[in-house]
Amino acid sequence: MNHEFYMNLAIDEAWRYQLLTYPNPAVGCVILDKNGKILSIEAHKEAGKAHAELKAVSKALKVLNPNLDLPQNANDLHEFICQNHQGLLKGASAYVSLEPCNHQGKTPPCAKLFSTLGFSEVFIATKDEHKLASGGVEFLKDQGIKVHMGICEQRAKELLKPFLKWQKSSFKFFKLALSLNGSAYGKIVSSKASRTYAHALRSKLDLLVVGGETIRHDRPILDARLAQAKAPNLCILSHQNLESFDPNIPLFSVPEREIFTSIPSKAKFIMYEGGENFLKAFKDELDMLLIFSNSNLNTLENVKLDLKLKPLYKGFLENDTYGFYEIIKS
Amino acid sequence: MNHEFYMNLAIDEAWRYQLLTYPNPAVGCVILDKNGKILSIEAHKEAGKAHAELKAVSKALKVLNPNLDLPQNANDLHEFICQNHQGLLKGASAYVSLEPCNHQGKTPPCAKLFSTLGFSEVFIATKDEHKLASGGVEFLKDQGIKVHMGICEQRAKELLKPFLKWQKSSFKFFKLALSLNGSAYGKIVSSKASRTYAHALRSKLDLLVVGGETIRHDRPILDARLAQAKAPNLCILSHQNLESFDPNIPLFSVPEREIFTSIPSKAKFIMYEGGENFLKAFKDELDMLLIFSNSNLNTLENVKLDLKLKPLYKGFLENDTYGFYEIIKS
Ligand SMILES: [Zn+2]
Ligand SMILES: [Zn+2]
Numbered sequence: 001m002n003h004e005f006y007m008n009l010a011i012d013e014a015w016r017y018q019l020l021t022y023p024n025p026a027v028g029c030v031i032l033d034k035n036g037k038i039l040s041i042e043a044h045k046e047a048g049k050a051h052a053e054l055k056a057v058s059k060a061l062k063v064l065n066p067n068l069d070l071p072q073n074a075n076d077l078h079e080f081i082c083q084n085h086q087g088l089l090k091g092a093s094a095y096v097s098l099e100p101c102n103h104q105g106k107t108p109p110c111a112k113l114f115s116t117l118g119f120s121e122v123f124i125a126t127k128d129e130h131k132l133a134s135g136g137v138e139f140l141k142d143q144g145i146k147v148h149m150g151i152c153e154q155r156a157k158e159l160l161k162p163f164l165k166w167q168k169s170s171f172k173f174f175k176l177a178l179s180l181n182g183s184a185y186g187k188i189v190s191s192k193a194s195r196t197y198a199h200a201l202r203s204k205l206d207l208l209v210v211g212g213e214t215i216r217h218d219r220p221i222l223d224a225r226l227a228q229a230k231a232p233n234l235c236i237l238s239h240q241n242l243e244s245f246d247p248n249i250p251l252f253s254v255p256e257r258e259i260f261t262s263i264p265s266k267a268k269f270i271m272y273e274g275g276e277n278f279l280k281a282f283k284d285e286l287d288m289l290l291i292f293s294n295s296n297l298n299t300l301e302n303v304k305l306d307l308k309l310k311p312l313y314k315g316f317l318e319n320d321t322y323g324f325y326e327i328i329k330s
Numbered sequence: 331m332n333h334e335f336y337m338n339l340a341i342d343e344a345w346r347y348q349l350l351t352y353p354n355p356a357v358g359c360v361i362l363d364k365n366g367k368i369l370s371i372e373a374h375k376e377a378g379k380a381h382a383e384l385k386a387v388s389k390a391l392k393v394l395n396p397n398l399d400l401p402q403n404a405n406d407l408h409e410f411i412c413q414n415h416q417g418l419l420k421g422a423s424a425y426v427s428l429e430p431c432n433h434q435g436k437t438p439p440c441a442k443l444f445s446t447l448g449f450s451e452v453f454i455a456t457k458d459e460h461k462l463a464s465g466g467v468e469f470l471k472d473q474g475i476k477v478h479m480g481i482c483e484q485r486a487k488e489l490l491k492p493f494l495k496w497q498k499s500s501f502k503f504f505k506l507a508l509s510l511n512g513s514a515y516g517k518i519v520s521s522k523a524s525r526t527y528a529h530a531l532r533s534k535l536d537l538l539v540v541g542g543e544t545i546r547h548d549r550p551i552l553d554a555r556l557a558q559a560k561a562p563n564l565c566i567l568s569h570q571n572l573e574s575f576d577p578n579i580p581l582f583s584v585p586e587r588e589i590f591t592s593i594p595s596k597a598k599f600i601m602y603e604g605g606e607n608f609l610k611a612f613k614d615e616l617d618m619l620l621i622f623s624n625s626n627l628n629t630l631e632n633v634k635l636d637l638k639l640k641p642l643y644k645g646f647l648e649n650d651t652y653g654f655y656e657i658i659k660s
Contacts, residue, residue, distance in 0.1 A: 032367075033365075036368075037366035038331050038335075178512075179512070181633050183632065291510065293623065296637065297633060297637040298634070298636055299635060301632070302512045302632035303627060304511065305627055305629065307626065307627040308625075309625045309626055309627065311625050314646060319640070321653075
């Protein structure tokens, strides 16, 4: 198989954790042994946890030596591996969607990990333009590792778009859940896996933006219970005062929740949730749409607005399809 | 990676040619070298052409020896490989979605191919219940090859469903092309890749079934020009006589086309094309739906009918998503 095949595996894996890594970028990594056998396909999953490279390296070592008892904590894991790798990954190669980091951040640098373990080749989809973390390519080359740049670069850049937006200013996306025939109404339309992913996203947000109409009509709690995680702070956009809402609507009883009536400037990672009207009102402010489509046809009215979309990634969550889309401005 | 990973690659590849192999089953095959490196991921693409196993073996040999000048014709290819394999695939393993054939059909048996080339392991998702072709497992075992059955068996059985239906009686499916918000109307809604696949399907059909309403309204030609292939015979279901249609509607001018007004019993592979009303009228006769969804929202009415669907496979064709669905009878 060609290099694109392996890099696509890395990028696809990274997309599965897209946005969940906030404020870090989504990154994927595939490791092949010296004979070209795939040992691991991993991704960075959450800020503070192992980078994709460390995750993939530890999985690969575990495949080669199932008796290895690896520490959980990312720093301990990095150190343990550097001391106990037994040369198992000598001559291995890695495909990484982003240039490996070269600085001591929350975790030790991944570029050094590859050289310590004796990797012979590293394939990188795109450079890290982030000043602090960059320099991985030069470091790897200095250590005598063959480095190949630009495999699937376009896809890797698409993967980084949310990260680049929230680094620079803010990233705003709209979550829409549809039936296969385009209705946004009715009872729960998404699979358990889709709803769990959506709850995990909520728990990472700086802010969840909803409309007064939805709140009055659905009386939601808007928490992250399916991911067993922290409920997001809210911004309620409404023509009416907060005081006019029924205080028994569950979302008002979530502990430690801040509720705003306009978007505070410190919020950098923002999700909008709603239906047709809310999307119509805010479509020009959005960086992306996240659309879930289930597998049923029904007799309900569809969402109607003219939007040409460019899919950046599509995947599956049980019977649902979901996609990240950019709006094509005409 | 586990066995399921490789078998899923084989099954996914087979789905890309689903229905195009009529009257043969869709089959996929992945080959790893003796060290576990992926050499090829292939599928059976068309009746009369190489089986998936032969296709994958020839691709794998070409990877290992790019100078090999392989013949096109499947029989010649099989013979050439048996004589010129140079032991390159000794110790290799194969993942096949269906038990390799064991009889001389249009092409020589694939089970024999694996043993001649010195494969050491063959992973098979599901048995071939077809009396003539079966026996591959026993043959492989007799040759001292390790055989593992039942990897991803559920998915492999789903892959075979159309084949089992047209073998037994007939296979009827409905093609529907939707926007992301569920409208079936308006101008071309599908990507070039989707339309090319749909045209390739048309060229393999015994019969394309359409309604009088569509013909009057769209004045289509219903040919297979995007696949540069043979236009299908038609069945026009209408309350009115064929004579009442405008004879200048392009579909009537396709050379060598037979046009029926009811489904002839000899037709075993049948596609319905139409919109909401046509689907409503015939949904109880269908074995599957093939639904294309593009990536745009518009302001048109959606298709409205209550159908709970179970996706068997979903894939992408450029910016479109498409899926094969079974109807869940409630
Ligand atoms: Zn790193
Ligand atoms: Zn065969």
